[in-house]
Amino acid sequence: MRDKNYAINDNRNEFISKLELDHSVFKFPDQTHSKNVKIVNESNLYLDTDGVISTSPKFGLGILIADCLPIFLYNINTNHFGLIHSGWRGSANKITSVALNKMIEKGSNPEDIKAVIGPSIGKCCFEIGKEVSELFETQYMEPIVGSKFRLDLKDFLHKELISKGLIEKNLLIDPHCTFCEKNKFFSHRREGQTAGRMMAIMGWKNK
Numbered sequence: 162m163r164d165k166n167y168a169i170n171d172n173r174n175e176f177i178s179k180l181e182l183d184h185s186v187f188k189f190p191d192q193t194h195s196k197n198v199k200i201v202n203e204s205n206l207y208l209d210t211d212g213v214i215s216t217s218p219k220f221g222l223g224i225l226i227a228d229c230l231p232i233f234l235y236n237i238n239t240n241h242f243g244l245i246h247s248g249w250r251g252s253a254n255k256i257t258s259v260a261l262n263k264m265i266e267k268g269s270n271p272e273d274i275k276a277v278i279g280p281s282i283g284k285c286c287f288e289i290g291k292e293v294s295e296l297f298e299t300q301y302m303e304p305i306v307g308s309k310f311r312l313d314l315k316d317f318l319h320k321e322l323i324s325k326g327l328i329e330k331n332l333l334i335d336p337h338c339t340f341c342e343k344n345k346f347f348s349h350r351r352e353g354q355t356a357g358r359m360m361a362i363m364g365w366k367n368k
């Protein structure tokens with residue numbers, strides 16, 4: 162939500178504390194639109210990383226977003242959970258599959274994983290040029306004037322989750338568009354470099 166800029170550490174800590182969680186156990190990776198996913202531990206340094214997984218209830222996870230897709234993963238049996246930042250680069254490089262493969266390696270059955278795709282830029286507003294369009298199958302794109310297209314990343318990620326064995330009833334895809342809804346969300350595309358950042362977090366309370 163567009164309340165505070167969560168690129169600022171103090172704002173993050175304040176929000177997490179308000180939820181009666183310990184902000185010091187939350188791990189925020191140094192996001193670079195990569196396809197790198199790390200399983201978190203005591204360290205607070207996750208360079209060049211856009212996906213984090215926790216196999217322990219003692220850690221919390223956080224990512225920053227402003228148009229890119231935040232993907233929340235949670236296994237109801239192992240209690241392992243993950244958080245992914247996926248824009249067009251991460252999506253083209255299948256960062257969500259990288260994360261799911263790591264969870265599967267750690268004992269996850271994909272049928273036990275629930276996933277949520279949070280508010281992010283919708284097909285209505287996600288214009289891409291020819292070069293980016295070549296990274297995606299045509300079924301996710303709609304041509305517009307010039308050699309431009311509109312890309313439906315939510316649909317792309319939805320299909321990827323299903324292809325990895327997740328079950329439709331365990332998926333929730335938020336329909337809100339961060340670009341359209343300017344009173345509600347920050348948008349990097351709409352506001353440029355100076356745009357604020359929203360935050361996605363996952364963690365256990367009292368566990």
Ligand SMILES: [Zn+2]
Nearest residue numbers: 285286338341
């Ligand atoms: Zn839109």
